[in-house]
Amino acid sequence: MGTTDTARTTRRNAEAEAGGFADLVSSPFRIDRDRIAASPYFARLSGVTQVVSTGGSGLLHNRLTHSLKVAQVARAIAERLGADGEASAVVGKLGGCDPDVAEAAALGHDLGHPPFGHLGEQVLDRIARRRYGLSDGFEGNAQTFRIVTTTEVGGPTPEGLNLTTATRAALLKYPWLRLHRPEPHPATMDEPPRGAAEGEEAGTGSAKFSAYVTELDDVHQARAPFSDLVEPWQQTVEASVMDLADDIAYAIHDLQDFHRIGVLQHASVATELGRWLAEPGAFAALSDETLREVHGRPGRSLESLRRRLHAKDAWIADDAVFAGAVARVQHQLVDGLLASPFDGSVEAEQAMATFSAGWTARLADGVIITPSPTTRSGHVTLRQPQWHEVQVLKFVHRQFVLQRPDFALHQRGQAALLTSLVDALDSWLGDRDEADRLPRKLHDLVALASNEYGRLVRESPELLVGATGERIEGADAVRGLARGRAVVDFVASLTDAQAATMLEAITGRGGQPWSDSFVL
Template sequence: MVSVVPSPDPRAGRRDEAAESGFAALSSSPFRTDRDRLVASPFFARLSGVTQVVSASGSALLHNRLTHSLKVAQVARLIAERISAAEDTRALVAKLGGCDPDVAEAAALGHDLGHPPFGHLGEQVLDRIARHRYGLADGFEGNAQTFRIVTTTEVGGPVPRGLNLTAAVRAALLKYPWARLHRPRPHPSTLPVPPRGAAEPPQAPGSGSAKFSVYATELDELEECRAPFADRIEYWQQTVEASVMDLADDIAYAIHDLQDFHRIGVLQHAAVAAELGHWLSRSGELAALPEAELIDQHRRPGRSLEHLRRRLHAKDSWVADAGAFADAVARVRAELVDELLGIPFDGSVEAEQATARFSARWTARLVDGVVVTPSPSPRTGHVTLEPAQWHEVQVLKFVHKRFVLQRPDLALHQRGQASVIVNLVDALDAWLSDREETSRLPRRLHDLVELAQAEYGELAHDAPELLVGATGEPVRGADAVRSLARGRAVIDFVASLTDRQASAMLDAISGRSDQPWSEPSVL
């Protein structure tokens, strides 16, 4: 049996050092060991069956959450290696807490573990169910679910709960290092300029931060893994490695999702060219239009892009610049619209090479624009982009949102997916309520109920102020606490399914399948 001495480096410390005894590390680096644990997790393998934007089951050309995570990891490692080795950034990076490429890569590989079936659509539906049906004030959030998986619900590591990751990797997974409500104090949402994601969504006043990375049940893990960075960065800031992961995610999303939809013929040259070209030729005229007119006429060319320009100036005045925005639109028009979309994708060598050139050129350009700053705006991390590249990412993401995400056919598809999740939660909740069927519950669901009941029981005893309903009222009484636990367990269970598993399980549980359905990893 190997005896493990606790590491003197607090970044490399684990929650349970003693549990590492006898567990064969796959690498001499504790951070590489974490990377290997994440890759070996069934939650990671599951990502191959989870939607990135639309279901990839019908096309090998579309990214799923697994292939997206692999590309984010490539970019994250490239950025981390550069900023930790370059003479002009090395000392600053060390002062801010360090940036180990293995940590950045591990965080990038694990950053989407918590995404539920059907991607962001599933995330929104589960959040509404968690808050409005089960009264869970912290609802559901993919980033917080990721942190819950690696610290609590994953059982394949060297400890009974979680993967026992180092403090650095756990902290690097905290894209939004705060809870929806309560912690830390003062809550980042109360700052004069809230960090990106910390403010509450305007359509849901009183609901807490729009984005967050930890539930009330994992607050102790948040505090522990952030402790080594307490005197390096502000309590609400990302670690350098989390900032690298976040930026790499943005870069991969901006480039690779556009490639996908060009390949399958969804991203059309004419529509994108009209939007960008109209704005470039009439920017002065569009700038004079009232905001209400832009919104009412958003389908007319140039209006949506002008609305984006104004939104960037309102929210990100620290970097937004009229000239840089115009240059970004012009570059995207030339390199995306005229060069890539100008040649319909037909599977030919020419089309494949054009797509590969687009990806390589843009990845290199955006990574070349990475900078490390000692005092960033609260709305960005220590690792960010030069103004030119920052604006280009915003325009690329705009094209994706405007010409892919807002398509009626995608909306139709997603409404059906939302129904799958709602109906599956209903069916599982009814099964849990049937006392005669308790002994035949899926083992995974049964275990999650027991886990959540223990967690919420501890909170009720040790930190009752954290137990509030979705409307902010205190939760009191054993039955009310058990109800919260049951809701969290059902949400955990559904969130752990792939797209196909969710649909197949609903068919089976609702009697629409004429064959018994059995999948050991689920039942």
């Protein structure tokens, strides 16, 4: 094993290997993959929403089935890059791309997703910042990194999974903290990397990030072997492969889900795409103000997408290529898959499989390696046609599924559930008479967070700032941060059903004195 390979496997050591974990293979990267797959955090993803709760029907993707498909695509991309001599040479100069690392990162990339998916992520972030004063709030990618380095105890060491440096770096999809690191922060760049710009709420830092202040040392260790190979704000090649594979899987499989249950309707999608294709010049001539005023009319939303792509991704956006992407999606999705309602027949299932296989192959064939990418892209990206096609496919999902009023109603109920659960757990934590009867897992998370924030007070007090930027001082304030992080960690570790069942039990609405859906 060469010097670079040794650096990429750092964190695996003799003491850790003697810890009793029954690893079945000798490759350190395969061991990473197996440890993630054996984690209870991975198993719980079968009960975590991808877009809407599955309700046990088995008809919709959950976070587990999504992660498995992302891993499939990621490994295929990594193997293609390795088989291409020219691409392999470029990859080698950037730190390498091992298929096992790419697959492990893809399997683990959603470990931090809380109950109810992205909706749960938004709710817990607001609670973490506004209620508990945690300046780095909550973010699914950062929670994933916290799990594999800190809160998971299934590895051979007391904290984390003891993954190799390469795999931990590959999980850093957005390799910066919300506010503090690296310096200068990517958000200050003239053209910030994707996700680094400020979120919807002013003063809250980057919209996306992959670690909290409590895991800063782990970020430094994971990124150290790549410090002379990629920029501080750039993904490693393996992280870029995982990110792209996630995009590809998301663009295809969520559309299948909602066609399967009859939510994605042929007429509305056909009208939107067909109207824009009939007269793209007329839509382009509309002023931004007029476009906003008549946004609900067919074709207008697609025109808004075209303009957003030019505004955010001028490095690749092209009108002719965009039109070609719309035409391809219309032909294969609208005139193909959506032309016949899904009825569960063999013919319908075959059409679904053909659609999935065709698009996966089409997008995977468009993967390229770029030695010096724009700040808006990783080193592994798509050719121009496929890049535009992914944007159009994701647009269809966003416009005709996520924007539905009935979906919004469903999510408002989930948001209320999570907020009430946090309130109830926080109240329990504050009840001294009940301190000895706290869920053991919550008790352990409070102890862990208290140690972490105590260490920050001693070693890096400059990182302890509140949600509005004020310095956090005083034992009570620091205990408040630890308590907040522990409650958020606990709630984020539940499945959809566990969160609902626990709220029923803790508020007295449950009919049983205990439940087998979680371990107290």
